[in-house]
Amino acid sequence: MSLQETRQWRPLLHYAPARNWMNDPNGPILIDGVYHLFYQHNPVEPVMGYISWGHATSRDLLHWQEEPIALPSTPQEQIYSGTVIYDRDNRSGLGTAQNPPLLALYTSVFRDMPGEQEDGTQAVSVAVSLDRGAHWTRYAHNPVLTLDPVSRNFRDPALCWYEEGGYWVLTAVEAEQQVVKLFRSTDFLHWEFLSDFRPPGYHTPEMLWEVPVLARLPIEGEAGRSGWVMIVSVNPGGLTGGSGTFYYVGDFDGTVFTPEEHPAATDDPWQYRWMDYGPDNYAIVCFAGTATPVSIGWMGNWNYANQTPTAPWRGQMTLPAHLSLARQGDGSLLMKQKPVSLGAPIEVFAASEIRPEVGTPWRLPDSVADCTDFADAVLDLQLVIDPAGDVVVLTVAATEDGRFGTEILYDPARQELVVDRSRSGVAVPNAAFTTRHVAPLSPQDGSVCLRVIVDRSSVEIFAADGLVRMTEVVFPLSHATTVTLGSYAGSACFRSVKARWFR
Secondary structure, eight states: OOGGGGGGGSOSSSOOOSSEEEEEEEEEEEETTEEEEEEEEESSOSSSOSOEEEEEEESSSSSEEEEEEEEOOBTTEEEEEEEEEEOTTOTTSSSOSSSOOEEEEEEEEEOSOTTTSOTTOEEEEEEEESSTTSSOEEOTTOOSBOOSSOOSSEEEEEEEEETTTTEEEEEEEETTTTEEEEEEESSSSSOEEEEEEOOSSOOOTTOEEEEEEEEEEEBTTSTTOEEEEEEEEEESOOTTSSOEEEEEEEEEOSSOEEEOSOSOSOSOGGGSEESOSSSOOEEEEEOBSOSSOEEEEEOOOTTTGGGOOOSSEEOOBOOOEEEEEEEOTTSOEEEEEEEOOOOSOSEEEEEEEEOOBTTBOEEOOOOTTSOOOTTTOEEEEEEEEEOTTSOEEEEEEEOTTSSSOEEEEEETTTTEEEEEOTTSSSOOSOTTOOOEEEEEOOOBTTBEEEEEEEETTEEEEEEGGGTEEEEEEOOOOTTOOEEEEEESSSOOEEEEEEEEEEO
């Protein structure tokens, strides 16, 4: 299958490599005005294997330039997930005061190294760049952190600065044990164990915990105040089947992360706080070096990632999003996610007080600049809806005849937001490609606010000002560009409709 055959699905504002496989983002960082994104990459085939670190750069988080492979795999070492940090004060001693290094702390998976590492050992290693990420050299004394006894499931280091203690905290997982392990260091090379994080509750025998992120997020409306979160990706065990990402809000005292009472210690996944209620947002990590927390995830699901019908690439990233915490009426804190600015739109449409009749959905007008062609522009649709007790239906990336499209419904009786991709276009040849996904969503002051961003092969929904997120991979038919609004009984009102198009 050639690139031309699936050009209609190549994303415009989401990063994807030119060729072959991509999964988890690694070590995203902002330095000298340039965003660097590293990622799990197979440079040889469009399936998982030969895992190396790919590399891309951007100045706006939307338009990316693919760079040469940063850390290639070797027969003795595959390069799994990790993080990148700017060692500004040269604490590691691997650069100089005049030219501090970039450090990549990554997962080494060792093979065929008799007398050195047990076959299959996973450990934390370091690579050094003295030219802002253009070239990397492996540290001569790798690995820098290995469990005792050695583990085949110790991976995914991430870093967080603990200001009160003046040291770096590293989080990594014992994946099969479903444990986050915390360590501290002042030089990135020598690590002291702090604690384990494995609260009771949602654990299944086959579940893997991966890509743990400890982060401090600002609290909206409370100047100078922040809260701690622990983000954990799980596979399987996601709400929609396959992979997913949940988070805990709590407190970190420099040694132990303690979650607050919610979510309850239960094995019911719906009692947990999920960063995404769709199927396609995994391994969410945060950029280093930004003024406020910004996240990015892999837009994929391990249930079917190897079968998605794109070529010659397979895999893409989510839109980066600003993270914060919002205090609720009961005093608890929930995470908000808001997409980064998409820049200057090439066209804008706005309308108000739209009341579609039953059987006659309202259609978003064609752009006078002819830029709503789904192959040429990204649609950013913002809606304020008064359901009036009616089930609301928004259909995006639909065909003119209405036979195909991705449906987004809001059911006020159930207070549920539903995405149905059963008719979204080309199906993925895998029974685990689930098609109906649900998120809890309560009206705010009687209204439901949705933001829906449609790229060539994805639909991302941010509801209730970012409290609810749903991410969906779709493969629309060619020229499926129609957008319609409707409701079951004809009583709903779309108070505000704003559409913007971006390239």
